[in-house]
Amino acid sequence: MGTTTAPAGEVTVDVLFVGAGPVGLFGAYYAGFRGLTTALVDPLPEAGGQVQAIYPEKNIYDIAGLPAVQGQQLIRNLLEQAKPFGPRFLLSQQASDIREVADGWRVTTSSGVVVNTRAVIVTSGVGSVTPRPLPAGEELLGRGLCYFVPQLEVFDGKDVVVVGGGDSALDWALAAVPRARSVTLVHRRKQFRAHEHSVAQVKDSPCHLVLDATVTAVRGNDSVESVDVTVRGEDGARELKAQVVVAALGFLMDLGPIAGWGLEMEGRAIRVDTRMRTNLPRVYAAGDAATFPGKVKLIAVGFGEVALAVNNAAVELNPDATLAPGHSSDLVPASEPLAPEGNSAQPRSKEVAGWRS
Numbered sequence: 001m002g003t004t005t006a007p008a009g010e011v012t013v014d015v016l017f018v019g020a021g022p023v024g025l026f027g028a029y030y031a032g033f034r035g036l037t038t039a040l041v042d043p044l045p046e047a048g049g050q051v052q053a054i055y056p057e058k059n060i061y062d063i064a065g066l067p068a069v070q071g072q073q074l075i076r077n078l079l080e081q082a083k084p085f086g087p088r089f090l091l092s093q094q095a096s097d098i099r100e101v102a103d104g105w106r107v108t109t110s111s112g113v114v115v116n117t118r119a120v121i122v123t124s125g126v127g128s129v130t131p132r133p134l135p136a137g138e139e140l141l142g143r144g145l146c147y148f149v150p151q152l153e154v155f156d157g158k159d160v161v162v163v164g165g166g167d168s169a170l171d172w173a174l175a176a177v178p179r180a181r182s183v184t185l186v187h188r189r190k191q192f193r194a195h196e197h198s199v200a201q202v203k204d205s206p207c208h209l210v211l212d213a214t215v216t217a218v219r220g221n222d223s224v225e226s227v228d229v230t231v232r233g234e235d236g237a238r239e240l241k242a243q244v245v246v247a248a249l250g251f252l253m254d255l256g257p258i259a260g261w262g263l264e265m266e267g268r269a270i271r272v273d274t275r276m277r278t279n280l281p282r283v284y285a286a287g288d289a290a291t292f293p294g295k296v297k298l299i300a301v302g303f304g305e306v307a308l309a310v311n312n313a314a315v316e317l318n319p320d321a322t323l324a325p326g327h328s329s330d331l332v333p334a335s336e337p338l339a340p341e342g343n344s345a346q347p348r349s350k351e352v353a354g355w356r357s
């Protein structure tokens, strides 16, 4: 995704984002816009959080101004938006330890990098995300059995079995239908836990449904060749031909070290006030990591929350700063050509690094 991992050592910034998901990335843009230096730490090898790790190929339809955007494209856009401000990426390492110091926080990552930061914004989502494993076929993982599909081409001309009954399972099945030779959806219940629209689409599609059923074996030598499916009330197992098995059984979420930082939690999320402040000084939270009455976990909501967190942090770090950031439309990023002379869209002011007037 075009990000670089900083070498071990010590990093000093104004704001550290704990988590480089979509919300942390938009925060990095926003903090840059407010003239603050940033770093983002994330245990995944690339930025993008759940979007990049779980559904890079899926279309997202509820981002303001983007009628449809593929997950990985949204992340590319967010990286590009933040780039002029030069955020430091500390990838493949998690924020492990946090200690209050005179002018902020000293955060140590699992790779031993020390980040001296004036404020922390926790954008860690629901923590580290690992797929719930299929209880069969682990030895064929990566050889036909997968938990998510990085490239839809893997479905081309194949017999595909999707296991699960949630939105992801139905989405993968629908994505496979136009490409695969056959698609079978195996679900352990008769009812799906997915959007009605997706359920209706799957029922209308050539996808074959095997309900009240579990996958009890995944067979193959070098790669997947078939699966055994046991249907409740039937004697013996059905053998289904398959070269691709997508186990979409949900994800196990682990808050990890953040749970021990002394943050006030509500369930698995961090309680914040209307300024996105946590109970710890100069520690904010936004996105899926944060909760408050009426919270909705959506990217669109997280973008707003992180803008609030950054603007409030900007004032806390510099009491002379105003809470309202001004309008980004008054500025032009350094990478964008200036509008032709006489054009009323000419930028009017120069306020922050990475932008020019």
Ligand SMILES: Cc1cc2nc3c(=O)[nH]c(=O)nc-3n(C[C@H](O)[C@H](O)[C@H](O)COP(=O)(O)OP(=O)(O)OC[C@H]3O[C@@H](n4cnc5c(N)ncnc54)[C@H](O)[C@@H]3O)c2cc1C
Binding pocket: 018, 019, 020, 021, 022, 023, 024, 041, 042, 043, 044, 048, 049, 050, 051, 054, 055, 059, 060, 061, 062, 093, 094, 095, 096, 123, 124, 125, 126, 127, 128, 129, 168, 255, 256, 257, 258, 286, 287, 288, 289, 297, 298, 299, 300, 302
């Ligand atoms: C299949 C699926 C489809 C979805 N579709 C939509 C949709 O259409 N529209 C929509 O609005 N939302 C959708 N969502 C939800 C959306 O992806 C989340 O709301 C969004 O990703 C939250 O962004 P975030 O940046 O807050 O958290 P995340 O995306 O979860 O990113 C958090 C990052 O923090 C990192 N992290 C965790 N612990 C630490 C630590 N200790 N130190 C450092 N980093 C850490 C994680 O590795 C992760 O990269 C979907 C989710 C799924 C699973």
